[in-house]
Amino acid sequence: MSIVLVIGAGGVGSVTAHKCAMNSDVFTKIHLASRTIGKPNAIKKDIKKRWGVNIETHPVDADKAKDVAALIRKTKPAVVINVALPYQDLAIMDACLATKVHYVDTANYEPRDEAHFEYSWQWAYQKRFKKAGIMAVLGAGFDPGVTNAYCAYLLKKYFDKVRFVDILDANAGSHDKSFATNFNPEINIREVTQEVKHFRKGKWIKTPPVMNEGSVHFAFDYPVAGKRESYLLFHEEMESLAKNLPGLERMRFWMTFGQNYLTHLRVMESIGISRIDPIDFKGQKIIPMEFLKALLPDPASLATKYTGKTVIGCIVTGTPKSEKRKVKSEKLVTKYIYNVSDHAKCFREVGSQAISYTAGVPPVIAAMMLLQGKWKGKGVFNVEELDPEPFLKTLAKNGLPFKIVNHKPLPAALGLQKRT
C-alpha cells in the first residue's frame, strides 16, 4: 500500500494527479489537496472519466504547517508531492518532518516579499530530515529536475569530469492569447524579470534581465523546433549543479522568448504592474503582481488550443571516461541530451499543455523511485545526487523519453557580442 498526497491542483498538479492515477499499481490511494476544493474536484472527475480511478480531495491552507500535518495524519501518505507554489515549500517540509513522511517538490523556496529563490532555506533542513529518517527530493520537475538527471546521466555514462554545461529550454508552441505565461504567472514573471547569472570558473557572472538592453542571446538550432532566439536566464538547477558537479568550469541556462513576450514584460515593468510591494488602492493595500495574476490567463486554460513542441535538454562537454579513451588524451567530448514534447499530444492524454506535463510527470516518477527503494537516503537531496538511470528509464515509459546525440561544444563568448 503506497498512499500519496499531492498538494496543489493547478496546471502542474493536475498532470501529477493524472499520472499517479495512471500508475495506480504503485500509488494505491491518491489524495489531492489545494487551497480551495473546486480545482481538485474538477480533476477528480476527469481522472474518474479517463482512468476509472477514484481519488480523494481536500481543502488545505499549505501556508500553515499545522494544517498540512493534520491532513497528513488523516490521509496517512507514504510521500507528499508538493506542486503548490514555492511560498509553501517550508511549511510543507515542516509538516513532513512533524509526521515523518517523505517529501518531493518541483521548485525551490521563495519568500513572497522578495523575488529571489535559492536552495539555502531548504538545504538547511538536511540534518532534521536525516535525523527523522526521511527523504526530501528537491526540484524534481523538468527544469529543475530532469535537466539535473540528464547531467548526472551523461556524467555516469560518458565522462570522467564535466567541464561545461548549457541547458536549453525552447517552447516552440503557440496558443490563442496575446500574452500568457506557461505556469503560474506570478512565479513565472518573478523568475524571468530577475537579474541573470551564469557560472564561470567558480564565480557567478551577472548580466541584465532578458527584456532589458544588454541581455545576452543567440539563435540556437533546436531539434524539431529549428532556430530560436535563446536568452541567458538564471535558473535554480544551476545552484545545485554548481555544487554537485566537481570541476565544472562553465554553466549557462538559455530559454527562448518571442519579441511579443519581451515587449509585454517591458511594459508591465515600466508601468509598475509587476511590482511585488504593496501599494495603496482606494484605502486598501494591494500587491500589483497579485492583481496582474488575476487578470492573466490561467496557464492550464491554454491547453485546449496549444500546438507545437517543447524541446528541453542539456549540452554537456567533458573529459571522456578513461576506459573509453583509446589513447590517453585530454580531448573533450560533447553530448546533447534532450526531450521533445508536443502540446496537443499532452492535451489528448491528460488534458494539459506540455509545460504543465513536463513539470508534472517527473515528481510522480521521483516519488515512485523513493517508494520502490530505487532512490534511498535520509536527508535533503537534489536530483543529480540520485541514480539517474531508473528515473530516466521510468520517465521514458511515462511519456518523457530522451535522445542523446553528439554535438559541438557551444562557444564561451556566445551571445555576448549581441545587444537587444
Ligand code: NDP
Ligand atoms: P498554479 O498557480 O496553476 O497552481 C498552484 C496550485 O497551488 C493551485 O491549485 C493553487 O490553488 C494551489 N495553492 C496556492 N496557494 C496555496 C496554499 N496556500 N495552500 C494550498 N494550495 C495552494 O501553478 P502551476 O501548476 O503552474 O505551478 C505549480 C508549481 O510547479 C510552482 O511551484 C511552479 O514553480 C512549479 N513548476 C515547476 C517546473 C519545473 O520544471 N521544475 C515548471 C513549471 C512549474 P488556488 O488556485 O486555489 O490558489
